[in-house]
Amino acid sequence: MRTLASAVFRSPAFPPLCLAGVLLAGLLIGIEPVGGDPDRLYRPIKAELARALAEGRLPFWTIHLGLGFPLVAESHAAAFYPPNWLLYRFLSVPAAYRLSMFLHYLLLVAATFAYARRLEIGPTGAAVAALSFGFCGFQSIHSSHEVFYHALAYLPLCLYLAEWFLAEGRGRGLVLLAIVYALQLSVGHFQIQSWTAGLVLLTGVWRLAGSPRLVGRVFGLLAALVWGGAIAAVQLGASWELARFVGFDRRSFADLAFFGFPPAHWVELFAPTLFRGIPGGPEASYWYSQGTTGYEACFYVGTIPLILAVIGLCSGRGRGRGRSFWVATSLASFIVAILPVLWLQGFAWVVTIPGMGLFRAPGRFLAIASLGLCLAAGRGLDSASGGGRTWPGLVLSWLFAAVAAWWGLSWCLRPDHASILGGDRLLLSLALTAASWVVATILIAATVRRRIGPGVLLAATALELGGLYYTSTTDWGWAIAVPEQSPVLARLAEERDVGRVAGLLHDLPLRFAATPAYPHTGFAPPPPHPLLEQLEQRAAAGTPWGRGLLRRFGVTHGVWDGPVDDDGIETIHTGPDATLDRLVYKPPGAPPHANWRLVRYKDVMPQVRAATRARFAPDEPALIAGISYDLDPSVVWYLAKDRRKDPEPGATAARVVAWNGREATVEHDGPCDLVVNRTYYPGWSASIDDGPQRPVGRAELGVQVVHLPNAGTHRVRFSYRPTTLWPASWISAGALVLAMGGLAVEARRFVARGAS
Structure with missing residues (x-):
């Protein structure tokens, strides 16, 4: 045990992990992101997941979201993500949320470190790369978006496994890549997962250009990604069905092009605080004039990592793999991020590339550019601490700083920006920036002259990035108990x-x-x-x-x-x-405090009712008018296109005598329609008196309806089964069994080689 602990402390990965743990230590004592999506989206959805797990089930459908919702299909629930089964089954939701955040950030830092080492970046350089990527600008503004730091943790891990397989060709590399990619897919949202697949394949193609014999291994990478998708089929199938049902597979170009990165904000690399504290906050009119918000536009990696990145790019060919690949990839991702603002037609061509038209917010591509810069910083530290060419990079970085300072001042002091971006806020930002650059340069120069060790640069990087991380758009504070504290x-x-x-x-x-x-x-x-x-x-x-x-x-x-x-x-x-x-969300300019009211509505329509008359509207506006003003519970409204082959209701009396959420008993003296205030969605069916299951109908713009013929007392039983569940489950189960079998075979081979 002592030997193991000693090995951990001596590991070159320990310093960045230790620093990351210190920066995030507040999560372990109850400090967390407060408000925003964590409180209004992620923790509530996880609370519903936790209730389902406590009952020994998964929430394929929840009655606690609007008129009902296929919660498993809402990938933010990450209902098939194995760590969630443990965290949200055995811990309280706030504790599970914070611990999950803490562990995934550590995984992100560890995976980036491992990938940097695979690219032959030195231990301390890999540590700087890992820490700067873990707390860069992208991470700071998305620390309120659980799905991003969860999914992003697996991106460098997948790239590490891809490089390992390309170099050694071992089958276990493919199996592990498939499993890790499946884990990333089960986290949900799928935008970062699409980048991961693209980068893995591009890595293979890039290597193939220099070594044509790798063609089989490149196809192996493709097979591993498909295999991972098969393991996660149960999640992908449900989410794809929901996306198609609500039209998210055909978003408008305006939706896809919004949330780009303003090209003029490139100076944020030089001055990370330049666009913070803008009057009106991250959703001020200034941000919308730039086609984005402060919640989506941020690009920095820290002053020391930036200078080191320039040194790394200027230090000649150097040693290590992936250098030219990441230069090209970073440049391409930066161009995609700024393209909607810079050249709208060019971005229109980009979204015609298969897969590129599925996700909005092109500014998020800066996560890839940030990773490239952080890896370059690692190479720069190798050069600075190993006697490489450092001074040209230092000079060039200060030339970059001079141009950026001139550009930033010109932008902030423009007549249409001066009242928003200028003033004391600008002076403070420039003063902090100047101090950071002077200190960073002194520390790097001292490292080059061997006056200090490279570990000092790592600690200074953590100090700066930690300060920037906690002063970004996310509001941090002590956990708020809901409903107790309200x-x-x-x-x-x-x-x-x-x-x-x-x-x-x-x-x-x-x-x-x-x-x-x-x-x-x-x-x-x-x-x-x-x-x-x-x-x-x-x-x-x-x-x-x-x-x-x-x-x-x-x-x-x-x-x-x-x-x-x-x-x-x-x-x-x-x-x-x-x-x-x-x-609670407040639009810009809203007063910070309100006199809150809790009210109760009277004469509310019941969850289920028997309608004896039907009315038909020619279009949606007419239907909305009808259901808004006609509150007779005996009337059901339909769009004309939803008219069924069943006869119209004609009973003179009908009533629901029993209802338990899944089964209704109805007494009626003629044909009637049973209307359930529950979302009409694929997979819902109903049987009458234990007869055959038939899909429910659609009424009143999207609630369920079942026609009851004749007269008498009838029992209607409703059931929900996701249409993709069984085929996707068989695919997932088969792919997972194959992966486990592959790991077992590789383990036996490893043991056999060790014994021989």
């Missing part, structure tokens, strides 16, 4: 017969098993939820059509930031709420 939410949790909750809460009610009326998810929720999205604002919810829609779709409570006047509303709590002030 007077409004605590009162809501005490209410009985809570249906759906309208208002500004996004997914916060999920934390205590209540149901937000409009799901805040990565995918657009299916209809009729887009109607309910408009009613998150108090002004819209207070209109006659807004009140009608809320009642029709089962909204029993609302949480609002001001008075709501309506005879059909009862106010049950009024007062300040510091927790909601902090967690």
Whole structure:
């Protein structure tokens, strides 16, 4: 045991991991990202996952998001990601979230270190590369986006395995690559996963250009990626079905082109704080004028790593692999990131490349450029500490700094920018930048002259990047208990017969098993939820059509930031709420505090009802008008195109005498339609009196309906089975068994070689 501990402490990977652990130590004592997507999306969804895991199941469907939602298909839940089964089954949701964040950052640093070493970068250089990539600008603005730092941790690990297989051709390299890529896919979102697959294949093609005999191994990389996709088929199939159902497989060009990186912001490499503290915050009008927001545009790797990267690029051919590959890849990814702002037609051509039109926010490609710069920094430190050519790089880096300073001042002091980007904020940023560059240059020069060891540069890098990381767009603070620390939410949790909750809460009610009326998810929720999205604002919810829609779709409570006047509303709590002030989204210019109200809606339509009359609308506007103002529960509305072959309802009396969420008993004296306020979605079917299962129908813009013929008392049983579940499960199971078998075979061969 002592020998193992000694080996760990002596490992060259220990310093960057130790520094990363120190920077993130707050996560272990209860400090976490507060507000934003962590509180309004990720932790609520994980709370629903945790409830399902505690019951020994996966949440293929949840009743706690709007009118119902296929939660497994919402890949942000990462329901098939094995670490989540442990973390969210045995820990509280806040503790599991923080520990998961801590461990994935350590994995990111360790994987980047291993990949840098595979590229023959020295131990300390690899440590600088790993630490600077782990806490670069991309990581700082996306520290509130769980899926990014989870998925990104596997990117350098996949590249490491690809390089290992290309160099040695061992079968276990392919098996491990397939398993690791499957793990990355099961994290969800899939944008970083698409980069990973592309970079793995490009690595193989790049190596093939210098060594044609590797053609078989390049095809092996492709096979491993396909194999990994097969292992993750159960997640991919469900998510692809949801994406197609809500139209995310055919996004508009305007949606794809937004969130690019403003070309003028390249000076952020030189001055990371230059565009922080802009009046109005990360969503100020300045950001939108640049085609992005401060939550999506950030590009720096730290002052010391940047200077070292320039040194690494100027130090000649040097030793090690991947140098030219990463120069080309970094440049290409930077061009893609700025292209929507720089040349819109050029970006239009880019999105015609297969796969490039599936994901928005091209500015995120800067993660790849950042990795390339960090690897170059590692090579630069090798050169600086090993007697290589350092001074040309130092001179060139200061020339870069001079040009960047001139450009930054020119941009910030433009007449249309001076009031936003200038003033004391600009002076402070330039002062901090100048100090950072002077200190960084002194430390690098001292390293070159052997006055200090390269470990000092590593520590200084951690200090700067840590300061930048915690002062970025993510709000950090002590964990907030929901609903306990919110007077409004605590009162809501005490209410009985809570249906759906309208208002500004996004997914916060999920934390205590209540149901937000409009799901805040990565995918657009299916209809009729887009109607309910408009009613998150108090002004819209207070209109006659807004009140009608809320009642029709089962909204029993609302949480609002001001008075709501309506005879059909009862106010049950009024007062300040510091927790909601902090967690709820506020548009730029909104007051920081509100007098919050919890209200109860009266005369809400039931979850299930028997309709005796049908009305048909020629188009969606007419249908919306009908369901907004006609609140007769005995009437069901259809779009004309949804007219079925079944006869129209004609009963004079019909009522639901029992309902348990999956089974309804209906008494009726003639044909009627059973309407369930639940999202119409593929996989839902119903049987009447244990008859054959038939797909449910679609009514009222997206809820379920079943026609009951004749008269009498009938029992209707509903069931949900994802349409992709069984074929995808067989594919995943077969691919996983094959992978486990491959690992077993490789292990036996390894043992046999050792014995011989």
